[in-house]
Structures are given as C-alpha cells and as structure tokens.
Amino acid sequence: MFPAAALALTLMPSVAGPLAAPAQADPAARARVTEGPGVLAVSVAATRKAPGYTVDIATDELALTTKRAGEVALGTARGDTGGLRFRSAGHWQHATEVTDWRWQDGVLTLTADTTLDGATVTARLTPTADRYQLDWDVEGGSPDQLGLAYDLSSGGHWYGHGEAETPQGGPGVNQPWPLDTGEVDHETFGPASYDMIDPFWYTSKSTGLHVDTGDVMDVALNKGGDGLGTFTVESPDTYKATVFVESTPLEVYRDYIGIVGKPSKSDATxxxxxxxxxxxxxxxxxxxxxxxxxxxxxxxxxxxxxxxxxxxxxxxxxxxxxxxxxxxxxxxxxxxxxxxxxxxxxxxxxxxxxxxxxxxxxxxxxxxxxxxxxxxxxxxxxxxxxxxxxxxxxxxxxxxxxxxxxxxxxxxxxxxxxxxxxxxxxxxxxxxxxxxxxxxxxxxxxxxxxxxxxxxxxxxxxxxxxxxxxxxxxxxxxxxxxxxxxxxxxxxxxxxxxxxxxxxxxxxxxxxxxxxxxxxxxxxxxxxxxxxxxxxxxxxxxxxxxxxxxxxxxxxxxxxxxxxxxRQAIKTHEKLAPYIWDQVRSTLRTGDPIMRPLFFDYPKDKESYTVTDEWMLGPAVLAAPKLSTGTTRTVHLPAGTWYDVNHGTVIHGPKNLKGYAAPLGVTPAFVNLKAKGAAKAIKALKRDDAPAASS
The missing domain is CATH 3.20.20.80 (Glycosidases)
Structure with missing residues (x-):
C-alpha cells in the first residue's frame, strides 16, 4: 500500500446565504488521508463556511461511513447487501476487501475484491469542503447494473426524491414524509418518467446524495421495512455520485441547486x-x-x-x-x-x-x-x-x-x-x-x-x-x-x-x-x-x-x-398574493423553495423533522390547515414569536398547541412576527374579528 499523505486542495465551501452560483474555492481548506487498523480515514477540515467531515473506509469490506464532529451522518450498507453492489448474470454481488489504495492529486483511488470471482471494483473518492465525489466501476463479471446501498438510520430521516411510487398507492394516494417512515419502491425512476423526480435525496443529519446519471434507476427506501436505501442505475457505466455534508438540510439543498440551477424566471404571472x-x-x-x-x-x-x-x-x-x-x-x-x-x-x-x-x-x-x-x-x-x-x-x-x-x-x-x-x-x-x-x-x-x-x-x-x-x-x-x-x-x-x-x-x-x-x-x-x-x-x-x-x-x-x-379560501389566497409574489421574487434570487418543511427554517427543532401536516410558506407564514376528519388538531410551533391569525393572540414557541379548534370555517395559520414579510402576511390572513398583533 502507499503511505498516507496530507495534501492541500482547492475546495468548494458550503453556502450559508442565498445561492446565486456555486461557491468559490477556499484555499485554506485541507484534506488528508490516514491509515489505521482496518480503516482508511479521509479527513476534511472545517472552514468558516463548512463544518468539515471524515469518511471512514473499512478495508475488510469496502464500506463508507461519513462522520461530522465525530458523529455518524451517513453510512453504506454492509453484510450480504454490500455498499457498492452490482448485478451480474441476474445475481447481486458487492465489493469486499480493499486490496490497494493510493492518494494522489486530491483523489483517493481504491481497488477492492468482490463476491464474484474475476470481478473487481475500482472507486475514486474526491473530497472537497462540503461534499465528496464518489465514482466507481466494475472490471470483469459483465455487470448490467450498479448501485449504492445505505443504512437509512445512519442518516436519520430521508427526504427528497419527488413523487414517490409506493406499495401503498403512491404517488396518487400516498407520499411518505419522511420517506423512511413508509416504503418507496420506484423501479422506473428515470429522466423520461411521468413522475416529477430528480436523483437527489437529503437527510435530517444534513447529508445528501445526488446520483449523476441519464439512465433509468431502480430506487427503493425501506422496501418491505428493510431499513435500506438502494439507488441502482440500470447501466454498467461508471457510477457517479456526490455526497453532501453540511450543517443543515437547507444548506444541502442549496448545494444541490448549485449543481442543477435555480429558476431564472417564473413562468406564471x-x-x-x-x-x-x-x-x-x-x-x-x-x-x-x-x-x-x-x-x-x-x-x-x-x-x-x-x-x-x-x-x-x-x-x-x-x-x-x-x-x-x-x-x-x-x-x-x-x-x-x-x-x-x-x-x-x-x-x-x-x-x-x-x-x-x-x-x-x-x-x-x-x-x-x-x-x-x-x-x-x-x-x-x-x-x-x-x-x-x-x-x-x-x-x-x-x-x-x-x-x-x-x-x-x-x-x-x-x-x-x-x-x-x-x-x-x-x-x-x-x-x-x-x-x-x-x-x-x-x-x-x-x-x-x-x-x-x-x-x-x-x-x-x-x-x-x-x-x-x-x-x-x-x-x-x-x-x-x-x-x-x-x-x-x-x-x-x-x-x-x-x-x-x-x-x-x-x-x-x-x-x-x-x-x-x-x-x-x-x-x-x-x-x-x-x-x-x-x-x-x-x-x-x-x-x-x-x-x-x-x-x-x-x-x-x-x-x-x-x-x-x-370562495373564502380563494379570497384569502388573493389577499396573500402580494406576500407570495415577494417569495417568488426571492426564489429567483436565492433558489430557495417557497413552500418548505419547518426544519428548513428551524433546523434545531427536532420535532419538526416528522411534522407531516404543516409547512412554511416563505419565512413568515406557518400553515397548519386541518387535513383530516374532526374539528381539532395539534399544532407544533418552533421557537419564535408567533401571531395566531384566527385568535389575534401571540404565542412564544417552541410549543405544541393541543386540541387547537379548527372547525370547517377555520384554517389554522401563524405568522412569525420577527420574519421578513410578517406585516404583509398578517394583513392578508388576520380574521376581521381578531385583535392586532403585538409582541
């Protein structure tokens, strides 16, 4: 084996603010490789804009564990599944023992045996400040599909994907959120699909996966309750993936948008x-x-x-x-x-x-x-x-x-x-x-x-x-x-x-x-x-x-x-339109979504990662409409000062409002009084009989 070495790299830092273009290189960042018993460690130092991370590569069975601040943030599957896996002659095989490695010009190249005689895997890991590129091939064995498999629990909860095909009737009557709380079995996940999808997933532990392919994929998350995420490309060509490592899910999203682009205009007037x-x-x-x-x-x-x-x-x-x-x-x-x-x-x-x-x-x-x-x-x-x-x-x-x-x-x-x-x-x-x-x-x-x-x-x-x-x-x-x-x-x-x-x-x-x-x-x-x-x-x-x-x-x-x-709902939306139009213009600058999960704005609020019936509409409006039978619901409010548009009261979060009254004529919604656009949102949403807001 080649000795471990440290090498200065030109790196791409993460983006903490609104994204208009990919981030600029940070010459102060460093990456290095060290070897220990049964493991290679690729370490990327923290910078002012990126949290830093380590990728531990098990050498007895090629597996990658991504850590941030010493805690596991994402890990490939092991055992019979294998993390880097391929199909040959109708049977699944996977990479096993690492037999050689070298660290040169900022790229760690790994060679590994596989469960198939005569077939080897060559993987290339290229670390930068807030992500690493993982490209790999199979030599020998005539594979027809290559795939990555992850232990879902290693990343916490999983999101992204787009419209998900599920055994429970998705995307028509079922869309698990987070994805790992249900089952996703999407066999024809590809560019020509009628489903609105992109090969991008992100996690509650602020990691993300982007598979760069134009081929059809077979994607499964927690299929049959197996706790695995498998991302298979139906092609023998080089598997190209980017793994993002950030401090918040929003920053992972912004990294992805830096690759695929943000809207240059709004098609709608x-x-x-x-x-x-x-x-x-x-x-x-x-x-x-x-x-x-x-x-x-x-x-x-x-x-x-x-x-x-x-x-x-x-x-x-x-x-x-x-x-x-x-x-x-x-x-x-x-x-x-x-x-x-x-x-x-x-x-x-x-x-x-x-x-x-x-x-x-x-x-x-x-x-x-x-x-x-x-x-x-x-x-x-x-x-x-x-x-x-x-x-x-x-x-x-x-x-x-x-x-x-x-x-x-x-x-x-x-x-x-x-x-x-x-x-x-x-x-x-x-x-x-x-x-x-x-x-x-x-x-x-x-x-x-x-x-x-x-x-x-x-x-x-x-x-x-x-x-x-x-x-x-x-x-x-x-x-x-x-x-x-x-x-x-x-x-x-x-x-x-x-x-x-x-x-x-x-x-x-x-x-x-x-x-x-x-x-x-x-x-x-x-x-x-x-x-x-x-x-x-x-x-x-x-x-x-x-x-x-x-x-x-x-x-x-x-x-x-x-x-x-x-008619009342239509009028509410029309009154809210000036605020929404502000969000459209903001999105054209930043690429950030208008309708988004609570944890994009409140990443430290752990409860918000599993809320399925609330969302943020821009930075000021928390929507919590009733989406089921009955006339009451529980509303989760993250930290902040919230104005209840139906009652005219101010509530200090974090707080769970249990038994919140929501008869058919009431749509629960709250405005963050400290957020940009709050006054415009309150003007649109406040019921005529509700008192004015005051903190």
Missing amino acids: YEQYAKPLWNSWAQFYTKIDQEKLLDYATDLHDNGLDGHTIQLDDKWESNYGNLTWDPTTFPDPKGMSDKIHDMGFDFGLWVTLWINLDSANYQYAADHGYLLMDAKDTSKPCEVTWWNGRAGIIDLANPDAKGWYEGNLKKLMDTYDVDGLKFDTRFFDEKCAPHEGHQATDYQELGTRLADEFDLQGAGIRVHWNRTAHEAGFVTRQVDKGTGWDSLQAATTQNLAISTIGYPFVESDMIGGSNSQPPPSKDVLVRWAQSASLMPLMYASTSPVDTNDTTTGQKVDYDQETVDLY
Missing part, C-alpha cells in the same frame, strides 16, 4: 399566483361538451368563485393528436371562447405530443418522418400505450417535426382565441430511439424549450432531471390524486418533496382530487381549498356549486356553505 386556474378534468373527465363547459364557467362566475382561466381538458379533439375540434360536442368553439372571455376568464386547452394511430395527423407525421422511431427497429415509428390508446410521439429533435407541431398549435390558438395550453404526456419514452445525434435525456430539455414558448396558465408542466427544467421556472402540478383524505395528505407532503428537489413553484393536484374516483365530500373539498390557499398557487376543477359523479352518472350538489367557504 402575478394574476396566476393570485387567482385559481379552473380546469375541466375532475368536473367532467371525458364526458364534456360545449354546453357543459359554458354552464361550468357560468356557475363559477355567478357565485363569485374567481379565477384567471377556464381550461378545457381532455376530449375536445376529433381524435387525439389531430388538434382539431370534435364538431359533434363542440359545434362553435370560437363562440364558446368568446363567451368565456366575456365572463372575464382566459381560455385554455389541454394538448399532447402523442398522436393516436387512428388520427389523421398520425399518417401525415409518419410519412414525413416526424415521429420518434422504435428503439428495436429504427425503420418504423415507435408505438406507445397511454391512457387514451396507442400512439406515436412527435420527435422534437427533428426541426421540421417541431415546426409542424408548433405551427398546428399556433393556428389552433389564433383561430379560436386560445390564451394558453396545458401540455400533458411525456416528451419521450424508453421504447423509442432518440433522433440521430441526441440522447434520451435531451428530450426533457427539448420539451422544456417547446413549452416555454407558450403560456401554461399556471397548469405548469411535468419536466425534470435537467438543468433547463430547473431554470425554466415552470409551475409544477402533481400527478393525479384521489378524492379522499389520504390524497389530500399526500398532496401536501408531495409538494414538500417536489419543492425541495428544486422545483419551487408548486401546486397540489386539482383541489378535491380526481383520478376517476367519486367526487370529494364537502369536508375534503373545503379543507383542500383551504390548504391550497396557503400554497404558492391554487389549481381547481371540482366546482363547489355542483359536480358530476362519473362512477354513477349522477349530479352531485354541494350546499351554500361549501360555496361560501371555498
């Missing part, structure tokens, strides 16, 4: 933050026609249920992908558009890049080479199955195809006075072959650029996993939820997951849910509207006047109180 978007989907699903849409808009207008747009969702086209109207259900689309505009709403349409095989546009696109080709047979178009049939996908990497598709969209919008679009479906599918000279991951960027040319009306778009998606500043709408309490709760924790992987302009699924379930009960609908009023945007569909139960074909009428309380 002030009005789209201030007022709801009304989309027809959950109200009608595909049983929609011109008369129904106009009745829907009229009811909303006449009942003072404000909004900026009426957006017509699925089932207006003659066939999917034609971008022409079905004349039997929409005989006068221009007249319909005019009437919606006359009510003071903008008008929007749902569209997709997927063209069904029975659409007239399909054959035209196929004949002109405008469709993605099949990955297994590039002489024919790729055919994919989606919720509306079999289809081909426009190849956005073909300039002629993109121009043709955009031309059809713009003609449609100009002819019928359409103000904006809701893009749905994905821009790529793994069954398809990328255009010559392109990779599968390019299609997220190509889709982002296409959508950025149009007003998305606050419906946002589901693109992820690339820097352009982060920088575009799109609103992010969630995957469809159900219509019960479990979905309302999942919508809340899912927003926290999405916003803390770098997509700050979040909204829940349509208020009240959808997913072809019976309509929400009165209480679920009202509570959902109240919770959405304390989120960055409100995305609505189910009318509180009346709706349709598509499972029975029956009309469902809500009572006047439902209308009144929903």
Whole structure:
C-alpha cells in the first residue's frame, strides 16, 4: 500500500446565504488521508463556511461511513447487501476487501475484491469542503447494473426524491414524509418518467446524495421495512455520485441547486399566483361538451368563485393528436371562447405530443418522418400505450417535426382565441430511439424549450432531471390524486418533496382530487381549498356549486356553505398574493423553495423533522390547515414569536398547541412576527374579528 499523505486542495465551501452560483474555492481548506487498523480515514477540515467531515473506509469490506464532529451522518450498507453492489448474470454481488489504495492529486483511488470471482471494483473518492465525489466501476463479471446501498438510520430521516411510487398507492394516494417512515419502491425512476423526480435525496443529519446519471434507476427506501436505501442505475457505466455534508438540510439543498440551477424566471404571472386556474378534468373527465363547459364557467362566475382561466381538458379533439375540434360536442368553439372571455376568464386547452394511430395527423407525421422511431427497429415509428390508446410521439429533435407541431398549435390558438395550453404526456419514452445525434435525456430539455414558448396558465408542466427544467421556472402540478383524505395528505407532503428537489413553484393536484374516483365530500373539498390557499398557487376543477359523479352518472350538489367557504379560501389566497409574489421574487434570487418543511427554517427543532401536516410558506407564514376528519388538531410551533391569525393572540414557541379548534370555517395559520414579510402576511390572513398583533 502507499503511505498516507496530507495534501492541500482547492475546495468548494458550503453556502450559508442565498445561492446565486456555486461557491468559490477556499484555499485554506485541507484534506488528508490516514491509515489505521482496518480503516482508511479521509479527513476534511472545517472552514468558516463548512463544518468539515471524515469518511471512514473499512478495508475488510469496502464500506463508507461519513462522520461530522465525530458523529455518524451517513453510512453504506454492509453484510450480504454490500455498499457498492452490482448485478451480474441476474445475481447481486458487492465489493469486499480493499486490496490497494493510493492518494494522489486530491483523489483517493481504491481497488477492492468482490463476491464474484474475476470481478473487481475500482472507486475514486474526491473530497472537497462540503461534499465528496464518489465514482466507481466494475472490471470483469459483465455487470448490467450498479448501485449504492445505505443504512437509512445512519442518516436519520430521508427526504427528497419527488413523487414517490409506493406499495401503498403512491404517488396518487400516498407520499411518505419522511420517506423512511413508509416504503418507496420506484423501479422506473428515470429522466423520461411521468413522475416529477430528480436523483437527489437529503437527510435530517444534513447529508445528501445526488446520483449523476441519464439512465433509468431502480430506487427503493425501506422496501418491505428493510431499513435500506438502494439507488441502482440500470447501466454498467461508471457510477457517479456526490455526497453532501453540511450543517443543515437547507444548506444541502442549496448545494444541490448549485449543481442543477435555480429558476431564472417564473413562468406564471402575478394574476396566476393570485387567482385559481379552473380546469375541466375532475368536473367532467371525458364526458364534456360545449354546453357543459359554458354552464361550468357560468356557475363559477355567478357565485363569485374567481379565477384567471377556464381550461378545457381532455376530449375536445376529433381524435387525439389531430388538434382539431370534435364538431359533434363542440359545434362553435370560437363562440364558446368568446363567451368565456366575456365572463372575464382566459381560455385554455389541454394538448399532447402523442398522436393516436387512428388520427389523421398520425399518417401525415409518419410519412414525413416526424415521429420518434422504435428503439428495436429504427425503420418504423415507435408505438406507445397511454391512457387514451396507442400512439406515436412527435420527435422534437427533428426541426421540421417541431415546426409542424408548433405551427398546428399556433393556428389552433389564433383561430379560436386560445390564451394558453396545458401540455400533458411525456416528451419521450424508453421504447423509442432518440433522433440521430441526441440522447434520451435531451428530450426533457427539448420539451422544456417547446413549452416555454407558450403560456401554461399556471397548469405548469411535468419536466425534470435537467438543468433547463430547473431554470425554466415552470409551475409544477402533481400527478393525479384521489378524492379522499389520504390524497389530500399526500398532496401536501408531495409538494414538500417536489419543492425541495428544486422545483419551487408548486401546486397540489386539482383541489378535491380526481383520478376517476367519486367526487370529494364537502369536508375534503373545503379543507383542500383551504390548504391550497396557503400554497404558492391554487389549481381547481371540482366546482363547489355542483359536480358530476362519473362512477354513477349522477349530479352531485354541494350546499351554500361549501360555496361560501371555498370562495373564502380563494379570497384569502388573493389577499396573500402580494406576500407570495415577494417569495417568488426571492426564489429567483436565492433558489430557495417557497413552500418548505419547518426544519428548513428551524433546523434545531427536532420535532419538526416528522411534522407531516404543516409547512412554511416563505419565512413568515406557518400553515397548519386541518387535513383530516374532526374539528381539532395539534399544532407544533418552533421557537419564535408567533401571531395566531384566527385568535389575534401571540404565542412564544417552541410549543405544541393541543386540541387547537379548527372547525370547517377555520384554517389554522401563524405568522412569525420577527420574519421578513410578517406585516404583509398578517394583513392578508388576520380574521376581521381578531385583535392586532403585538409582541
């Protein structure tokens, strides 16, 4: 073995303040390697901006334990699982004894045997001030997948990921928060996924993991209650990971944003933050026609249920992908558009890049080479199955195809006075072959650029996993939820997951849910509207006047109180809009999420790491709406001076308010009197009968 050595490095310190660019090098930082019985230790000294850390590398079985101030902050799995693991001939193997190592030019290179004869692992660990890069390969054995495995408990609680697929129905009705308190089993975790995801996870012990890949992953956290996190890349190529080591979870998040970028603008306008978007989907699903849409808009207008747009969702086209109207259900689309505009709403349409095989546009696109080709047979178009049939996908990497598709969209919008679009479906599918000279991951960027040319009306778009998606500043709408309490709760924790992987302009699924379930009960609908009023945007569909139960074909009428309380939630959100707009502008400077977990602002408050039904909206507003049955709840307040907007009282935290009264007309919310924007938040949220704030 080579002797241990100390080497001065040029390092990247952590960022304690608002992040505008990656941190500058800190020449005062130092890293060194020492060898002891059965262990190599990589030590990085603390700096003014970074806490310092040590990575202990067990040499009897290649395993990495990251420590900060002598305490374990993250550790790979050991035993039969193995920390650095790979699949060969359908069987899992892993690295074992370290047989050689060298420390040169700031890189620790390790060679290790494995459980497979003839296969070795070569790993390279590159430490910097607040993170280390871990790249590794398998030589021999013909592996087809490489993965890291962690002992979840070593990092405390785990967060990040985005929309999580779970055995309990996630992401539609379940989103564990923290992730380790449930189960995540996400086998097709990749750039082309319909789920809003990024390969980034962080922990309550202020460590984080970013896997740098464009390939599909198989991600599992606590699968079957095994206490493990496995992050497997379905490729034999070099596994590239960054492990962040910081003092708070917020600083880990900021480190990640330094890599992937922050929004350069907000796609949504002030009005789209201030007022709801009304989309027809959950109200009608595909049983929609011109008369129904106009009745829907009229009811909303006449009942003072404000909004900026009426957006017509699925089932207006003659066939999917034609971008022409079905004349039997929409005989006068221009007249319909005019009437919606006359009510003071903008008008929007749902569209997709997927063209069904029975659409007239399909054959035209196929004949002109405008469709993605099949990955297994590039002489024919790729055919994919989606919720509306079999289809081909426009190849956005073909300039002629993109121009043709955009031309059809713009003609449609100009002819019928359409103000904006809701893009749905994905821009790529793994069954398809990328255009010559392109990779599968390019299609997220190509889709982002296409959508950025149009007003998305606050419906946002589901693109992820690339820097352009982060920088575009799109609103992010969630995957469809159900219509019960479990979905309302999942919508809340899912927003926290999405916003803390770098997509700050979040909204829940349509208020009240959808997913072809019976309509929400009165209480679920009202509570959902109240919770959405304390989120960055409100995305609505189910009318509180009346709706349709598509499972029975029956009309469902809500009572006047439902209308009144929903209207009150809309007005609350609109009054809060100046404060929210301040947070939008702040996010454009810092990259920090608007809706975030309590522990981002109060990292020393241990109880906040497992709170699932509260969040911070910017630095001043703590939202604690009722998300379940009943009329009381417990509210956790961290340290600070809090103004209760419902009672006009001042409460000094930390404190748990047990049995806090929250009847259907009350939405618990509190304002930190010492935080920036407190006065503006109190003006918006204070009940008319509540006393003024005083500390």
